[in-house]
Amino acid sequence: MKATITVLPGDGIGPEVMAQAVRVLEHVAGKYGHEFTFQEALMGGIAIDKTGNPLPPETLRVAEQSDAILLGAVGGPKWSDPTAAVRPEQGLLGLRKHFELFANLRPVKTYPALAGFTPLRPELLEGVDMLIVRELTGGIYFGPSQEQGDGDTAYDTEIYTVPEVQRVAHVAFRAAQGRRNKLTSVDKANVMASMRLWRRTVIGVHEDYSDVELDHILVDACTMYLMTRPASFDVILASNIFGDILSDEASVLAGSLGMLPSASLGSGKFGLYEPVHGSAPDIAGQGKANPTGMILSAALLLRYSLGLEDEARAVETAVEQTLEAGARTADIASGSGSYISTDEFAQTVIEKI
Ligand code: IPM
């Protein structure tokens, strides 16, 4: 098949891990007889430096003409002045909103090869395999917000509507049907009106999915259960901000934030794929970054936007085999263990494919 992919390397380690994901996709294209065209564009801090805008109109134009977006990472100390009028993160939030990418899928599993790498006891990690479905275009991230003129008051508003909760709940229930038929909806219904609407709406959507077991837990309890019984979760459904926080917490279960991919989807096949990690400016340019989250994001792109399930599996299996063979980037090398570079790790994945 032919596909056009918009590539937004972004800042910090973004360009280094992106180069590896593109190599992997080129290899997959050659091996399976596809033709992928990559179009690079500016987003984030680099776009601010070059155009003054974190999400230039040209980038949106390129992205609109493509089948999917692959994104590295955005942000860094250079642009982190909280009083600045433009910030790199606005580019990312703008992209999510522009394309109505309301469902963010963040799969988390423990790789047996890395189990010793987490701070949890190994027996707690057996069978950890969950999917966090995070609402991505609503809630407090996009509600009315303001810093009052006197500088003494600021507010952000959590707002959810029934249709917004319904559409992401459908994504989560359908995902559960393709997995272990269990959905845990996370809220704070004991305190927040928006979260009572959330719970009521999820209960309503459940009527269409009687084969899925649904439970509701409060977000504070969820943070604890993620550490005390992580293997009990299948699909977790959460609001924009709760999903943001819970997915960083869950990343501990995978051994490193560098391992995790994500897919942001709307109602069609178009999607944005990015690793969960940030731009890691402290290690940028040193060949130390773990390209796994980025490479696995490319695998999700193959699966969800291009419908290439076999190719997606081939990439995921190659990553597992690479880890089992002992290949380690700096973040997942044990204290005295040696590690290989970002490129060498990706080269091993390519050989396994
Ligand atoms: C994420 C990030 C973003 C978010 C930031 C960079 C705006 O933390 O994708 O999880 O909060 O959504």
Ligand code: MN
């Ligand atoms: Mn986050």
